[in-house]
Amino acid sequence: MENAASRPKWIARLVLLAFAAGCAAWLLRLDHAAKISTNVLDLMPAAEQSAELGVVRGFSQGAPARVVLLALRDPRAPETPPAAAARALAATLRGSPAFAEAVVIGDPAADTDLGKKIFEHRFEWLLPTWLAAREREFTATGQAPDGFPRWLAARAAADLESFLARPEAAAMQEMLPRDPLLLVPALAEQARLLAAPGAQAGGHALVWALTRASPFTEDGQAPVFAAIAAAQATHPDLALRWTGVSRFAAASRARIESEIKLLNTLSLLAVLGVSALLVRRAWKLLHLVPIILLSIGGAWTISTLLFDRLHMLVFVIGSLLSGVAIDYGFYLYMQPSLRPDETYGDKLRRLLKPLLASCLTTVIGFSLLLFSDLPLIRQIGVFVSAGLLCALGAAMLYFAQLERPLLEGRVGGGLAGGGALARATVRLLAVAALLVALLGPFRLRWRDDVRQLDLPSADLHANDAAVRALFGESAQRSLWLTHGATLAEARQRLGAFLSARSEGAGSVGQLLPAAADWSAWQGRRAGLASFTAEFRAALAARGFTAESFEPFFTAWDEARARPASTYESLAAELRGALTGPLTLLSNTTTAPFWFLTIVERPTIPPPARELHTIGLNQLASLNELFTRYRWSALRLSLVGLGLVIGSVFAIYPWRRGLRIAVIPAGACFFVFGALGLAGQTLNLFHLLGAFLGVCLSHNYAIFSAENAAAGTAPPVPVRLSALSTAASFGVLGFSRIPVIHALGMTVALIVLTSLLAVELEPLARRKNA
Numbered sequence: 001m002e003n004a005a006s007r008p009k010w011i012a013r014l015v016l017l018a019f020a021a022g023c024a025a026w027l028l029r030l031d032h033a034a035k036i037s038t039n040v041l042d043l044m045p046a047a048e049q050s051a052e053l054g055v056v057r058g059f060s061q062g063a064p065a066r067v068v069l070l071a072l073r074d075p076r077a078p079e080t081p082p083a084a085a086a087r088a089l090a091a092t093l094r095g096s097p098a099f100a101e102a103v104v105i106g107d108p109a110a111d112t113d114l115g116k117k118i119f120e121h122r123f124e125w126l127l128p129t130w131l132a133a134r135e136r137e138f139t140a141t142g143q144a145p146d147g148f149p150r151w152l153a154a155r156a157a158a159d160l161e162s163f164l165a166r167p168e169a170a171a172m173q174e175m176l177p178r179d180p181l182l183l184v185p186a187l188a189e190q191a192r193l194l195a196a197p198g199a200q201a202g203g204h205a206l207v208w209a210l211t212r213a214s215p216f217t218e219d220g221q222a223p224v225f226a227a228i229a230a231a232q233a234t235h236p237d238l239a240l241r242w243t244g245v246s247r248f249a250a251a252s253r254a255r256i257e258s259e260i261k262l263l264n265t266l267s268l269l270a271v272l273g274v275s276a277l278l279v280r281r282a283w284k285l286l287h288l289v290p291i292i293l294l295s296i297g298g299a300w301t302i303s304t305l306l307f308d309r310l311h312m313l314v315f316v317i318g319s320l321l322s323g324v325a326i327d328y329g330f331y332l333y334m335q336p337s338l339r340p341d342e343t344y345g346d347k348l349r350r351l352l353k354p355l356l357a358s359c360l361t362t363v364i365g366f367s368l369l370l371f372s373d374l375p376l377i378r379q380i381g382v383f384v385s386a387g388l389l390c391a392l393g394a395a396m397l398y399f400a401q402l403e404r405p406l407l408e409g410r411v412g413g414g415l416a417g418g419g420a421l422a423r424a425t426v427r428l429l430a431v432a433a434l435l436v437a438l439l440g441p442f443r444l445r446w447r448d449d450v451r452q453l454d455l456p457s458a459d460l461h462a463n464d465a466a467v468r469a470l471f472g473e474s475a476q477r478s479l480w481l482t483h484g485a486t487l488a489e490a491r492q493r494l495g496a497f498l499s500a501r502s503e504g505a506g507s508v509g510q511l512l513p514a515a516a517d518w519s520a521w522q523g524r525r526a527g528l529a530s531f532t533a534e535f536r537a538a539l540a541a542r543g544f545t546a547e548s549f550e551p552f553f554t555a556w557d558e559a560r561a562r563p564a565s566t567y568e569s570l571a572a573e574l575r576g577a578l579t580g581p582l583t584l585l586s587n588t589t590t591a592p593f594w595f596l597t598i599v600e601r602p603t604i605p606p607p608a609r610e611l612h613t614i615g616l617n618q619l620a621s622l623n624e625l626f627t628r629y630r631w632s633a634l635r636l637s638l639v640g641l642g643l644v645i646g647s648v649f650a651i652y653p654w655r656r657g658l659r660i661a662v663i664p665a666g667a668c669f670f671v672f673g674a675l676g677l678a679g680q681t682l683n684l685f686h687l688l689g690a691f692l693g694v695c696l697s698h699n700y701a702i703f704s705a706e707n708a709a710a711g712t713a714p715p716v717p718v719r720l721s722a723l724s725t726a727a728s729f730g731v732l733g734f735s736r737i738p739v740i741h742a743l744g745m746t747v748a749l750i751v752l753t754s755l756l757a758v759e760l761e762p763l764a765r766r767k768n769a
Contacts, residue, residue, distance in 0.1 A: 440673020
């Protein structure tokens, strides 16, 4: 008999050990750096429904995110940029495996080299666009098409004469005999916008670098920092300031990891502290620690198995499981046996209905989050659901090890006692709460801000702003991204966008002719056979010596005779000529193709939708995204709560089911009403916290159902569970991450309100004697 009785214990023990060993083995071999992300953009779906936001996502995670900006200054000569040291620094970084490229900004050699390439390819890159613009002007005159070469020659000669009267022409006297069409001088305004900073560097020598690895990975952080430190060590007497996404990503990861450790520790201590106040033998609470550990370990294991990559915020929020996971342990551990010979198996069968109802209704609700478009919400749904199932399974199996598991609570009659005055007061409070719940939510304000997803870092942001100002970034300028499914489409849209900007706009895409203009030039060359003679005559008529422009005529004839090439090869040729920051101002290799435009105004009217041009205010774009997903989460939450309530009515009689449904929902509306009356602005994570709080509050309504029917105070396990959960989430309220603070405080308030309703309900319902 003894062996037969001990067999279930051994089976339960083996199952627990096997589960713990499996979780430990998986988590120990897990590549945490590759699996866990701190990148805010990983909170967005990879295939975002909005094409514009998808482009922003790709732009922000591509090469632009790998840029590192460095500024050197010599304190001994603060007005003189240490150019030689900057060249040495760039060379050292180029020699590091962590960096793919490093150039000195404003290096005359590099600028001269690019200028030579543009001039050499002016007939391929610039002439088609110039010629298309002139042809449109000619068409507007209504003249016969065969008169175009003569009109074009006269117009070009007139433009040259007008240009020579301008002050800037003096610096281009040597170029004009080879470029009388002013193809390169016409780029002066755009070149100024795209040029590297000059005087605003304030005595700093500037280096632009590009890392090989993404700044959101370990390879894009520690090796980069080490390479910069090594490069700086060669010039210890110089002051170096630098910035890059990798600094923010590394600091964010370190802060969040520290937050996880602190919150988990404080949450566990808070739960144990609350528990110690409500139980007689506090040391017996140690039996709950394995349940908490198995719950969190199971949630980590299952989540990392199901998702290729998870955001760190999932695990910050997961720190609450220490308070939620012990609900089932409390209920099992604190229920006394009905008779002396009742076995643990008999006791478990007796309590199985409320345990399963409590757990499965919550899991059903959170399972609906798997259908969310937002990865973070899906990950939280899996993490919490897995943690709750593991907690229930661990509690049932762990207490099977004990001979007679019983945790005695301190005697307390609850708040249900009192006379007529107390009952009247409770009913009056209930009416006031009802008014708050009905009227307060209409005063709620909602606003989602992606900056609330991270810990604030004032020092890093101040340093970043100062360094970027040295590189010419200014609040008086704005960036616009024009995109298309094909290169030709993106370039055509860029041309339409630039044509709406009369001045103060520059894009590297202006070096690439539109596909239609390029094709037109290929077919137009034969029709311009007479242009050379016409242009010679037009120049002579304006008083120029036509022979001095012979280098141009030779180059013109060579360009007309050159074999036609494809548009893609033209783009590749231009791409190969760009170096440094200019390489990141366009994407001409893979879809979606895009071009950046710099506009010398902080804001401009929104471009027409058909131009597919978006402002690169990523904050506004991501805020818009999270606002949209808040409504998606609301719909899923309502469906999930509908399923939870439906499952409650399927398990319990309608009167008891109605009570179980009303208490959590009423607590949620009351808390939102109170926040609305207090003028609080809520966001997506308040909504997520409300959903979690309602699901958890169902547990207390279910566990106290029998006592409510008898008109007595709820059992001690309900109070202990609710207060432990409130303590756990209350700890999250002290988080420095705003969204975690919002979620923690929302859940804690809803849980405490539900507990208060459960405690006061018997008194409010009791009839006067």
